[in-house]
Amino acid sequence: xxxxxxxxxxxxxxxxxxxxxxxxxxxxxxxxxxxxxxxxxxxxxxxxxxxxxxxxxxxxxxxxxxxxxxxxxxxxxxxxxxxxxxxxxxxxxxxxxxxxxxxxxxxxxxxxxxxxxxxxxxxxxxxxxxxxxxxxxxxxxxxxxxxxxxxxxxxxxxxxxxxxxxxxxxxxxxxxxxxxxxxxxxxxxxxxxxxxxxxxxxxxxxxxxxxxxxxxxxxxxxxxxxxxxxxxxxxxxxxxxxxxxxxxxxxxxxxxxxxxxxxxxxxxxxxxxxxxxxxxxxxxxxxxxxxxxxxxxxxxxxxxxxxxxxxxxxxxxxxxxxxxxxxxxxxxxxxxxxxxxxxxxxxxxxxxxxxxxxxxxxxxxxxxxxxxxxxxxxxxxxxxxxxxxxxxxxxxxxxxxxxxxxxxxxxxxxxxxxxxxxxxxxxxxxxxxxxx
Numbered sequence: 001x002x003x004x005x006x007x008x009x010x011x012x013x014x015x016x017x018x019x020x021x022x023x024x025x026x027x028x029x030x031x032x033x034x035x036x037x038x039x040x041x042x043x044x045x046x047x048x049x050x051x052x053x054x055x056x057x058x059x060x061x062x063x064x065x066x067x068x069x070x071x072x073x074x075x076x077x078x079x080x081x082x083x084x085x086x087x088x089x090x091x092x093x094x095x096x097x098x099x100x101x102x103x104x105x106x107x108x109x110x111x112x113x114x115x116x117x118x119x120x121x122x123x124x125x126x127x128x129x130x131x132x133x134x135x136x137x138x139x140x141x142x143x144x145x146x147x148x149x150x151x152x153x154x155x156x157x158x159x160x161x162x163x164x165x166x167x168x169x170x171x172x173x174x175x176x177x178x179x180x181x182x183x184x185x186x187x188x189x190x191x192x193x194x195x196x197x198x199x200x201x202x203x204x205x206x207x208x209x210x211x212x213x214x215x216x217x218x219x220x221x222x223x224x225x226x227x228x229x230x231x232x233x234x235x236x237x238x239x240x241x242x243x244x245x246x247x248x249x250x251x252x253x254x255x256x257x258x259x260x261x262x263x264x265x266x267x268x269x270x271x272x273x274x275x276x277x278x279x280x281x282x283x284x285x286x287x288x289x290x291x292x293x294x295x296x297x298x299x300x301x302x303x304x305x306x307x308x309x310x311x312x313x314x315x316x317x318x319x320x321x322x323x324x325x326x327x328x329x330x331x332x333x334x335x336x337x338x339x340x341x342x343x344x345x346x347x348x349x350x351x352x353x354x355x356x357x358x359x360x361x362x363x364x365x366x367x368x369x370x371x372x373x374x375x376x377x378x379x380x381x382x383x384x385x386x387x388x389x390x391x392x393x394x395x396x397x398x399x400x401x402x403x404x405x406x407x408x409x410x411x412x413x414x415x416x417x418x419x420x421x422x423x424x425x426x427x428x429x430x431x432x433x434x435x436x
Contacts, residue, residue, distance in 0.1 A: 245399030
C-alpha cells in the first residue's frame with residue numbers, strides 16, 4: 001500500500017538547481033527535440049569556424065598596436081620646463097604646448113625598464129605641470145618601445161601599471177559572489193571564465209581571420225549561452241525553457257540589428273580604434289562587427305531576464321498547482337513588466353554613461369538634438385540601445401508564455417502530487433485512489 005505524498009516533499013526540491021518537480025518524459029523529449037539540434041549546430045559551427053589563433057601582422061606603432069614593456073619610476077627631479085625643452089620631449093598623456101608658453105616646473109622622471117631585452121635600461125620622461133597624469137617615485141608604468149626611433153627616444157611612458165588594484169578588485173568581486181551565492185556563485189564565476197575564454201579564443205581570432213562577424217557572434221554567443229545557463233542553473237527543463245527564450249530573442253535582435261544598421265548606413269568605422277582595425281585588416285566587415293557587438297552585448301542582460309521569468313512561472317505553479325497556462329502567463333507577465341521597466345532603464349543609462357564624453361563634446365559645440373542623433377557616432381549607440389531593448393522587452397512575453405505552456409501541460413509535477421490526495425484520481429494511466 002502506497003503512502004500519500006506529504007507537503008514537505010515537493011517543497012524540499014526548491015533549493016536545488018532544478019525546478020520544484022520534474023516535468024513529464026514527453027515534455028522532456030519535446031524540449032530535447034528543439035535543443036539537441038541547436039546545440040549540435042553550435043558545436044559544428046565552433047569546429048568549422050575555429051581560427052587557431054589571431055593572424056600575425058607587422059606592428060604599426062600606433063595606439064595599442066605597439067610593443068610595450070613594464071617599467072618603474074626610480075627618481076623624480078623638479079626642473080624648469082624651458083631648460084629641458086619640454087615641447088620636444090614625450091609627455092605622458094598630454095598635448096605638448098609650445099616651448100616657453102608659460103612659467104612652471106616640470107618633472108624630470110627617470111624610468112627603468114623592468115622587462116624585455118632592455119631590462120635595466122633607464123630613460124628620461126618629462127612631465128609638464130598641467131599634464132593630466134603625474135608620476136611619482138616608485139610607481140609602476142607601462143612603457144612603449146619604438147625600435148626604429150633614435151636611441152634616446154626609443155622608450156616613453158604610455159600608461160601607469162594598474163595590475164594590482166585591478167587584481168584586488170577582481171578578488172573582492174569573486175569573494176562577494178561566493179559569499180552570497182555559495183555554490184551557485186562558484187559556478188557563475190566558472191561560467192564567466194568560460195565566457196571570456198570563448199570570446200578571446202574563438203570570437204576575436206575568428207573575426208580577425210576573416211570569418212563573417214555576424215556568424216561568428218551568433219555561434220560564439222550561443223555557445224556562451226548554453227554553457228553559462230546550464231552550468232549555473234543545472235541541466236533541467238526550466239533552464240531549457242530559458243535557453244529557448246534567449247535564443248528567440250537573440251534571433252530578433254539579430255534581424256532588427258541587421259535591418260537598421262543597413263538602413264541607417266552605419267559603417268562601424270567611427271573612431272581611431274575601428275579605423276586602426278580596418279587599416280590592419282581591411283577584409284573585416286566593420287558593419288558586421290557592429291552587429292556582432294550588439295548581439296554579444298545584449299546576451300548578458302537577456303540571460304538575466306529569461307531565467308528570472310522562467311523561475312517566476314515555475315514558482316507560481318508550485319505555489320498554486322491548479323493554475324492553468326493563462327493564469328500563469330498573466331501572473332508572470334505582471335512580474336515581467338516590473339522587470340522590463342528596470343532593465344530598459346539600466347541598458348539606456350549604461351550606454352549613455354559609456355558615451356558621456358562624446359555627449360559632452362556635442363553639448364560644448366551647442367549642437368541641436370537632430371544634429372547629434374544624426375551623427376554616426378551617436379546613431380550607432382542609439383541603434384545598439386534600441387535594438388537591444390526591443391529584444392529584452394520581447395524576451396519577457398516570449399519566455400513567460402513558453403514557461404507557462406510547459407508547466408501547465410505537465411501532469412507529473414507538483415500538480416499531480418497535489419491531486420494525489422484527492423478521493424478519486426481520474427487522469428489517464430493513473431492509479432485510481434479511494435478513501436480507506
